Amino acid sequence: MVDFTVNGTDKSYDGDEAMPLLWYLRDELGLTGTKFGCGIAACGACTIHIDGEAVRGCVTPISAAAGKAVVTIEALSKDGDHPVQIAWRELNVAQCGYCQPGQMMQAAALLATTPEPTDDDIDEQMYGNLCRCGTYPRIRAAIKLAAAKAARP
Amino acid sequence: MRPGIAADAKTQALGASSELSRRTVLGAAAALIVSAALPTGSLAQESNAPLKFGRDAMPNGWRDDPRVFVAIDREGIVTVTCHRSEMGQGVRTSIAMTVAEELGAEWSKVRIAQAWGDETRFGNQDTDGSRSLRHFFMPLRRAGAAARIMLEQAAAKEWGVSASEVRAEDHMLRHAASGREAGWGEFAERAARLPLPDEKSLTLRPAAEFRYLGKDHTGLIDNHDITTGKATYGIDVRLDGLLYAVIARPPVFGGAVKSFDGAAAMKVPGVLKVFAIEPSPPPTEFNPLGGIAVVAKNTWAAIKGREALKIEWNDGPNGSYDSAAFRASLEDAARKPAKPVRADGDVDAALAGATKRVVGEYYIPHLAQAPMEPPAATARVANGTCEVWTCTQAPQATHDRLAKRLGLKPDQVRVNVTLLGGGFGRKSKPDYVVEAALCSQAMDGAPVKLTWTREDDIQHSYYHTVSVERIEAALDEKGMPTAWLHRSVAPTIGSIFVDGAKNELPFELGMGLVNLPFAIPNVRIENPEAAAHVRIGWFRSVSNIPHAFAIQSFVAELAHAASRDPKEYLLELIGPDRILDAVKLGDVWNYGEDPSVYRLDTARLKRAIDAAATGIGWGRKLEKGRGLGIAGHYSFVTYTAVAAEVEVTDGGIAVRQVDIAIDCGPQVNPERIRSQMEGAVVMGMGLALSAEISFKNGRAEQGNFDAYDLTRIDAAPRILNVHLLPATTFDRPLGGVGEPGVPPVAPAIANAVFAATGKRIRALPLNKEFSA
Numbered sequence: 001m002v003d004f005t006v007n008g009t010d011k012s013y014d015g016d017e018a019m020p021l022l023w024y025l026r027d028e029l030g031l032t033g034t035k036f037g038c039g040i041a042a043c044g045a046c047t048i049h050i051d052g053e054a055v056r057g058c059v060t061p062i063s064a065a066a067g068k069a070v071v072t073i074e075a076l077s078k079d080g081d082h083p084v085q086i087a088w089r090e091l092n093v094a095q096c097g098y099c100q101p102g103q104m105m106q107a108a109a110l111l112a113t114t115p116e117p118t119d120d121d122i123d124e125q126m127y128g129n130l131c132r133c134g135t136y137p138r139i140r141a142a143i144k145l146a147a148a149k150a151a152r153p
Numbered sequence: 154m155r156p157g158i159a160a161d162a163k164t165q166a167l168g169a170s171s172e173l174s175r176r177t178v179l180g181a182a183a184a185l186i187v188s189a190a191l192p193t194g195s196l197a198q199e200s201n202a203p204l205k206f207g208r209d210a211m212p213n214g215w216r217d218d219p220r221v222f223v224a225i226d227r228e229g230i231v232t233v234t235c236h237r238s239e240m241g242q243g244v245r246t247s248i249a250m251t252v253a254e255e256l257g258a259e260w261s262k263v264r265i266a267q268a269w270g271d272e273t274r275f276g277n278q279d280t281d282g283s284r285s286l287r288h289f290f291m292p293l294r295r296a297g298a299a300a301r302i303m304l305e306q307a308a309a310k311e312w313g314v315s316a317s318e319v320r321a322e323d324h325m326l327r328h329a330a331s332g333r334e335a336g337w338g339e340f341a342e343r344a345a346r347l348p349l350p351d352e353k354s355l356t357l358r359p360a361a362e363f364r365y366l367g368k369d370h371t372g373l374i375d376n377h378d379i380t381t382g383k384a385t386y387g388i389d390v391r392l393d394g395l396l397y398a399v400i401a402r403p404p405v406f407g408g409a410v411k412s413f414d415g416a417a418a419m420k421v422p423g424v425l426k427v428f429a430i431e432p433s434p435p436p437t438e439f440n441p442l443g444g445i446a447v448v449a450k451n452t453w454a455a456i457k458g459r460e461a462l463k464i465e466w467n468d469g470p471n472g473s474y475d476s477a478a479f480r481a482s483l484e485d486a487a488r489k490p491a492k493p494v495r496a497d498g499d500v501d502a503a504l505a506g507a508t509k510r511v512v513g514e515y516y517i518p519h520l521a522q523a524p525m526e527p528p529a530a531t532a533r534v535a536n537g538t539c540e541v542w543t544c545t546q547a548p549q550a551t552h553d554r555l556a557k558r559l560g561l562k563p564d565q566v567r568v569n570v571t572l573l574g575g576g577f578g579r580k581s582k583p584d585y586v587v588e589a590a591l592c593s594q595a596m597d598g599a600p601v602k603l604t605w606t607r608e609d610d611i612q613h614s615y616y617h618t619v620s621v622e623r624i625e626a627a628l629d630e631k632g633m634p635t636a637w638l639h640r641s642v643a644p645t646i647g648s649i650f651v652d653g654a655k656n657e658l659p660f661e662l663g664m665g666l667v668n669l670p671f672a673i674p675n676v677r678i679e680n681p682e683a684a685a686h687v688r689i690g691w692f693r694s695v696s697n698i699p700h701a702f703a704i705q706s707f708v709a710e711l712a713h714a715a716s717r718d719p720k721e722y723l724l725e726l727i728g729p730d731r732i733l734d735a736v737k738l739g740d741v742w743n744y745g746e747d748p749s750v751y752r753l754d755t756a757r758l759k760r761a762i763d764a765a766a767t768g769i770g771w772g773r774k775l776e777k778g779r780g781l782g783i784a785g786h787y788s789f790v791t792y793t794a795v796a797a798e799v800e801v802t803d804g805g806i807a808v809r810q811v812d813i814a815i816d817c818g819p820q821v822n823p824e825r826i827r828s829q830m831e832g833a834v835v836m837g838m839g840l841a842l843s844a845e846i847s848f849k850n851g852r853a854e855q856g857n858f859d860a861y862d863l864t865r866i867d868a869a870p871r872i873l874n875v876h877l878l879p880a881t882t883f884d885r886p887l888g889g890v891g892e893p894g895v896p897p898v899a900p901a902i903a904n905a906v907f908a909a910t911g912k913r914i915r916a917l918p919l920n921k922e923f924s925a
Binding site for chain 2: 015016019020023026027028030031032033034035036037038039040042043045072073074076080085088089092094095096097098099100101104119122123124126127128129130131132133134135136137138139140
């Protein structure tokens with residue numbers, strides 16, 4: 001039995017503890033904002049927060065969440081008003097949008113530790129998040145815009 | 154279940170009557186397999202039939218009926234139905250903008266609904282070929298205008314005034330003389346009962362009045378859902394009692410299961426059933442590859458179950474497919490004369506009498522589209538019906554394949570279209586949807602979600618072709634070509650429809666090969682045969698990729714041979730301003746468009762090249778190890794050019810700046826044109842620098858994003874400028890946008906690498922030269 005919280009709600013899980021959180025969130029809880037992209041932590045589409053840290057849900061077993069707080073894109077903010085989400089909309093970052101929940105979860109974690117990121121910081125921290133539509137230039141701009149918004153809300 | 158984005162309406166009045174809210178599918182005429190699958194509009198149509206082009210030539214054509222595309226509820230909320238698939242090009246936003254503009258709607262009161270697969274009702278739905286707005290901009294404007302006129306007529310009748318004095322604007326109906334006004338909701342129901350306005354009475358809004366079209370300020374209509382994780386893609390659909398499936402497919406194309414043992418898989422907790430799916434006989438078309446399916450209570454259990462399968466495979470005739478050996482065979486073919494597909498003048502004589510001859514031989518490997526959302530579908534096949542929810546670029550083709558494979562009538566099948574997490578051509582082929590339906594059938598009608606893992610996607614794609622392009626030119630004393638001989642050797646997409654097909658089809662030849670727009674007196678283009686050993690399919694911009702890479706690289710090689718500036722040389726080679734006729738160039742396809750309307754304008758191509766060059770500061774002095782390259786290309790009846798600055802070190806190629814220019818005629822949604830160009834640069838960089846699918850023993854050597862190396866954020870240029878070249882008026886024909894940005898990227902980068910290093914790399918991906 002593993003106990004943890006998902007988006008603030010207590011959860012107990014007594015199935016296969018090796019199952020990656022990604023599939024638990026998507027198939028068992030219906031939280032489909034966390035996406036499947038590769039299954040080997042090579043694309044970042046499944047990025048979630050565990051105790052505030054960005055991790056890849058596709059390779060993180062449920063057992064690793066024991067006693068911890070899991071947060072998905074659905075609960076990054078209450079009304080979609082995290083500075084990252086606002087900046088993403090203002091700059092129309094998304095094309096197909098599929099990788100963007102993972103991008104935003106990674107960006108939110110980046111800004112939590114690096115409130116004024118440089119292009120180099122962004123490239124280093126966002127390297128693991130693949131976007132096949134090629135929205136990288138706008139992701140860079142949106143992270144800087146979100147940083148500015150967070151600095152003077 | 155999640156409501157998804159089905160077009161079913163709740164309270165629409167205008168347009169609702171029985172139609173929009175009805176879930177049953179109208180009887181759709183099943184299109185012939187090949188006509189639905191292959192681009193149409195070829196000039197090689199039957200000679201006694203009137204020629205059809207553009208939207209008229211697409212299977213099931215087009216509609217402009219406002220009752221199909223526009224609904225207004227009693228609160229005045231406008232719901233526009235989008236019958237084209239959204240995969241990141243922004244079509245749901247652009248279609249809504251188009252209809253809203255003609256209506257006079259406020260954007261905050263406009264919603265979008267996604268059409269199900271039904272071309273009898275909606276007109277053609279194949280979302281490919283960069284033609285959604287090219288084909289449907291005018292019909293959608295007419296639909297919006299007709300709805301506006303019906304609202305005006307309804308208010309006029311009630312107010313006892315002339316309809317010509319009532320204006321629908323700002324989401325209101327106004328009669329200026331009497332000062333009367335009302336919201337749309339009040340008249341929507343009465344408007345819906347009016348007859349459709351006569352086509353001749355339709356007046357479209359003049360461009361000077363546009364509030365949305367051609368403007369940059371409209372945000373993505375799905376922005377909030379996307380940024381909050383609520384957007385529903387094919388892989389996200391949920392139904393009560395949903396089961397989850399994955400399939401082990403033959404590792405070699407054309408292979409089959411020899412024997413299998415599912416006992417260990419059945420012992421994996423959560424696994425419910427293991428069963429065989431028969432391979433489909435050739436031609437492969439859009440049919441499942443066959444294999445062993447594992448259905449389980451969740452995706453993870455299905456994947457673990459599949460890992461526990463013991464399967465022995467028959468590899469079949471493609472078990473020896475080897476990319477290195479195949480490349481050699483293509484090169485061999487490219488060095489021998491073959492069937493000409495265009496011949497002007499006397500190339501042999503000009504080559505024989507040349508003062509200088511230059512040869513370039515280029516190699517472009519297979520690619521996988523690899524959309525971030527892999528192929529996925531949810532199906533429920535029960536009680537003599539089939540309903541699916543899926544990410545598809547081809548809703549009607551999906552519908553037809555399901556009916557055929559399941560032996561159902563057209564009205565027993567329903568295809569609900571979700572958002573697509575990228576498409577790039579992969580999701581034009583609905584093999585995965587049929588697989589999902591077969592899984593549901595095997596589970597006695599329980600709903601089943603089939604997911605392709607990334608390995609499935611990369612190892613069983615409909616791959617971009619693999620090509621050798623060999624070009625030889627004779628130069629005169631000024632260094633300009635007097636003869637041009639190009640042999641293009643590449644397995645054809647036709648091979649998935651006609652087993653054993655070995656020559657490029659008109660639509661492949663027309664993608665920048667035969668419609669070479671250069672002022673050269675003697676031109677011969679040949680297409681030697683090449684057999685396919687994997688499924689070949691459309692990849693964003695398709696055959697333009699190898700053709701543009703070879704031709705635009707070779708032009709820079711000629712410029713070097715002539716000791717000329719590559720940009721000036723390219724412009725001189727394109728020659729004087731003139732309008733070229735596709736037919737006279739030997740292009741019988743012309744992107745399906747009327748060659749008297751869509752003509753290749755060399756001035757527009759040169760203007761795009763100039764804009765990219767100006768943007769990057771062509772000719773400026775650079776640090777050591779840096780270089781500038783340029784390329785221009787005509788594709789999807791649009792003109793694009795790319796100028797790139799690269800820095801080359803021992804570690805490889807870094808792209809520092811890219812300027813991309815596009816002239817696509819009138820710009821409906823410039824904001825999304827910009828984003829498509831940015832994305833095209835990044836995707837073009839991936840195939841230019843690092844992406845390749847290769848085969849050994851018939852098997853793809855790459856399986857996931859660790860080995861299939863796509864562009865990541867650190868490689869994206871810090872400076873990326875998009876130059877939108879304005880059209881003079883909105884009355885000109887629209888060009889494509891989704892694809893034309895891709896082809897010039899790779900040659901511009903290869904040319905920049907040459908400028909930086911003096912090293913000419915003729916094979917993609919370029920970084921392979923530096924990784925040895």
